[in-house]
Amino acid sequence: DAMVIQNPRYQVTQFGKPVTLSCSQTLNHNVMYWYQQKSSQAPKLLFHYYDKDFNNEADTPDNFQSRRPNTSFCFLDIRSPGLGDAAMYLCATSGSGAYNEQFFGPGTRLTVL
Amino acid sequence: GIQVEQSPPDLILQEGANSTLRCNFSDSVNNLQWFHQNPWGQLINLFYIPSGTKQNGRLSATTVATERYSLLYISSSQTTDSGVYFCAGVYWNAGNMLTFGGGTRLMVKP
Numbered sequence: 642d643a644m645v646i647q648n649p650r651y652q653v654t655q656f657g658k659p660v661t662l663s664c665s666q667t668l669n670h671n672v673m674y675w676y677q678q679k680s681s682q683a684p685k686l687l688f689h690y691y692d693k694d695f696n697n698e699a700d701t702p703d704n705f706q707s708r709r710p711n712t713s714f715c716f717l718d719i720r721s722p723g724l725g726d727a728a729m730y731l732c733a734t735s736g737s738g739a740y741n742e743q744f745f746g747p748g749t750r751l752t753v754l
Numbered sequence: 755g756i757q758v759e760q761s762p763p764d765l766i767l768q769e770g771a772n773s774t775l776r777c778n779f780s781d782s783v784n785n786l787q788w789f790h791q792n793p794w795g796q797l798i799n800l801f802y803i804p805s806g807t808k809q810n811g812r813l814s815a816t817t818v819a820t821e822r823y824s825l826l827y828i829s830s831s832q833t834t835d836s837g838v839y840f841c842a843g844v845y846w847n848a849g850n851m852l853t854f855g856g857g858t859r860l861m862v863k864p
Contacts, residue, residue: 672849683840683854684797691848729795739784739846740804745797 644668645746647732653752654722662717662749664732670744671737673715675707678729678748690715691737719751727753756781756843760855767831767862775826775858777841785844786817786824787852792837800826800839831862 646665654660664673672691676684688697690709704726706718719726729750735743757780767773777786788800801808801815803824808815812831817824828835838859842852 674849678795683857684852686851689849694848696848731795731797733797735850739844739850741850742785742787742799742802743844743850743852744799745789747794747796750795 645732645734645744647730647746647749649749650747651750651752653754654719655754656724657721660719660722660751662719662730662732662751664715664717664746665713666732666734666746667713668734668736668744669712670734670741671712672735672741673709674733674735674743675705675715675717676731676733678731680728684731687717722751722753724753727751756783756845756853758841758843758853758855760839760841760858762858763856764859765861767860769831769833769862769864771831771862772827772829773831773860775828775839775841775860777824777826777855779822779824779843779853781843782819782822783843783845783853785850787842787844788815788824788826789840789842790835790837791840791857797840828860831860833862833864836860836862 674689675687678684709715732746735741785804789797805819838857
């Protein structure tokens, strides 16, 4: 089945220690998105890639970076995690064009000690 | 930007009951998606519905784009329906941008 895969599902890191979250997709979609979701809140878009073009949301902290080495993979790097970065991180993909559905991966739950 | 509001914020049902969740959006959108977030955190696509009515088993959705609202109907609810239901307005900006509502937290009791 075509899908969006995230690894790891659970990640524990220490305050200030860089961490990388991974997303891959078999849907061959042009667009990949990263969201942050904190407890009892809706997902919040951090940034997205349209092919190789990176689009950052205005209020995304500089601490968050992303890489997309090819169509299938996208990474979220948190350079110096703080306690406030503990959250669920969701990756999503969609085709290009305004009438394409967005599909989400299972998420990575990040704990910062 | 687009504002999306959902009601009710919380809902408790007895197993077997029916319910209607509402989503209002402030401006025209290209599309509207409904999701169910399960207890493990995964967002599961329910409907992709810019207008009209769609049905999938016990669930159905209706979007009236001209009046800027969408409804999600759950019939004969089951405990596995518990979780958070999000609607999201979709607009294009170098990607399909989702503006999420605040969600409806549903608990179905056996």
